[in-house]
Structures are given as C-alpha cells and as structure tokens.
Amino acid sequence: MDTRTRALDLARHYLQTLGFNGFSFQTVADALGIRKASLHYYFASKEDLGMALIQDYRTHYENWARKNAALPALEKLELLFVMFNKIATDEHKICPVGVLTADFNSLSRPLKKKILEFHLGQRAWLIRTFKEGLEQKSLRKDLDIEATAELFLSSIQGGLLMARLRNDPKVFKNLCKNLLKNITAP
C-alpha cells in the first residue's frame, strides 16, 4: 500500500477517535514512521487532509452502495447497520461526517460543502432504498419516507456517540434492531 493511502487510513482512524482538532500531522507521521514535514508532500495543509479524508470516505461508501445495489431493500438496510455497527465496535469510533459536524465551525467553506454533500447523498440513498422497499412490499405501506430518512440519519449519528459514552456495544445494536422493526411490513 502506498504511503498516501496508509497516511489517509491512519488519519481517518484518528479523526474517528480523537476528532479533527484532536490529532495533528505529528500524530499521523509518528504512526506512519516518517517526519511530519514529509506528510506535507502529500497534503499541503490540514485543510487538504480534511478534504482528502471526506473524499476517501465518500468513495468507500459509494463502492459499498454499488456492491449491494442489486440486493433487496431490506437487506441493504440491514447491511447499512452492519457497516455502522462495525464503526461503533471498533474502538468506539464515530462517523467521520458526525465528527466533522461537531467541529464544523472551525472548518473552511469548501470542506463544509463537501461534508454536506456526503450527508445529502446518504439521505438520497436512504430515500431511494425506502421506495424500493415499498415496491417490494417489505416495508410498512404507510411509511413516511422523508421523516424516516431523517430519523435514521440522526439516530445513527447520535447512536454512535451514545455507544461510545456508554461503552456498550449492545446500545447501538439494539437501536438498529428497533429502527428496522418499526419500518418492516407486519
């Protein structure tokens, strides 16, 4: 794996555990085994690193979505929760988008825009998937699609925070289970 990719993976790790203002070029450079000045060869500024992090996360997510595109809607939603549950159980990480939203006001305008775009993309994915679920009759036919998308997005972000705070993997898992139960067809 090339140095830039390794740096990005490490930076994402620190982003999800310490927050954007909680790690430095030094932190990443030490873990990588190079000098912090060398990191500037790949990322001109921390701002740049932030942009690369959100772009990288977006690419990961879009690959995931593409890979599972052909599955039934309900399975896709289950797999979405599996994905976030992996984050929750991996050293109490939280979602990169959630972290960056907590640090939102210390970020540049282009970075803010990029984070919002990711969020809206995920929201659109949820709405599409709910519509598919309705066509496939796996979801309650009186489902309020927009409201449910907002509920899913907010409780995933908040649920990851809560799992960290409570130091209990069941917290997030139970939350997901109940979210799914409330939307599936009787």
Next chain:
Amino acid sequence: MDTRTRALDLARHYLQTLGFNGFSFQTVADALGIRKASLHYYFASKEDLGMALIQDYRTHYENWARKNAALPALEKLELLFVMFNKIATDEHKICPVGVLTADFNSLSRPLKKKILEFHLGQRAWLIRTFKEGLEQKSLRKDLDIEATAELFLSSIQGGLLMARLRNDPKVFKNLCKNLLKNITAP
C-alpha cells in the same frame, strides 16, 4: 452577574459552537474583557473548566426538570423538545454532552465519568416520564419504554448535528414532531 458565572456562560457558548478543543482560555478571556491569566483564578486548568461546564449544564437541566415536574408527561416531553430546539436555532449549537462525547478520548477520566452520569440521568428522566405517560394514558400502551428512551436520546443528539449541517431549523423541529407522533396514544 459575577465574573465566574459570566465566564462559564461564555465558555458554554464556545463549547457548543466550537467544541472543547476548539476554544481556549484566550477565547473566553477576550470575550470577557480580562486577561487569560486571570481566568486561572477561577479555573485552575481547562480540565477544571470542563468539569464546571458539565456541572453547570446539569444544574440548569435539573432546575428545568424540577420546574416542570408537576406537568402531564406529554407536556413535559414537548417542553424537552422546545428546550433542545432552542439550542438548535441558537447559532446551530449542539448539546454540551454531545460535543464532549465527540471529544471524549481527549478528556480525563473524572470528566468522562461526569458526562456519563449526566447522560444516564437524562435517560432515567425519560424512562420515568414515559411511565407517567402510560399511567396517564397519553402514550401508546404498547410502547417499549427502554427502546424509546434510547431512540429519543440518540436522535436528539444526531438531530442537533444534522440541523447544524443542513443549516435548516425545520430539520430538528420535524424530527421532534415525528418522534412525538409515534409515541402518542391513537
């Protein structure tokens, strides 16, 4: 208002807008009109300031709860959402507990403990209030109390983040409306 109280109010403002690692003694001292060294007279360390902030927020919350203790359960829940909605619409603030959970791993053990205690207290309040609502027959009688408490807590935290990200006051308000709709008796 004495200097310590004013300092605490300003610090809470910066905590909720910039995160715990996003503001400094300098930030607060400038807004307060004194030198940052003088702030150390009130708070020995930033750690201390963090403890005071969470204690202060807890006192505010407990006073609020006491004031409304005699109201019907459903009204109390509505007022809870009003309180958080004020946070969301005031410069896109988020909950102090949520902020500190995002920065959790850079905090000391006593501070972590204090944050968890606040969260568990709020969770207990929700559970008590749901039970009251069931006795008063204002809530759906098949309500899963524990699961609903988790859902409320997580979607409030996540909803505040989402309202900031989307820069839209309606996001949080609609979320609250739907949370309430789903638990009220038909």
Next chain:
DNA sequence: GTCTATAACGAGATAGAC
C-alpha cells in the same frame, strides 16, 4: 481579583539539502 511577564510546549507550515 486582575495584572504583566514568561516558561514550556505543540501546532501548522516552509526552505532547501539529499
């Protein structure tokens, strides 16, 4: 209580050698 002054450190960032 508030001040000046300063210590000690870590951050982001750049210049230029290899």
Next chain:
DNA sequence: GTCTATCTCGTTATAGAC
C-alpha cells in the same frame, strides 16, 4: 519522497507585582 532545520503562532500554565 523524505529528511533536517527553522519560523511563527497559539496553547496551557505559573510566578509574582499591584
């Protein structure tokens, strides 16, 4: 690509005068 060296700035924190 990676290094050493350095700059500048902001951070927490302390000592001691007023």
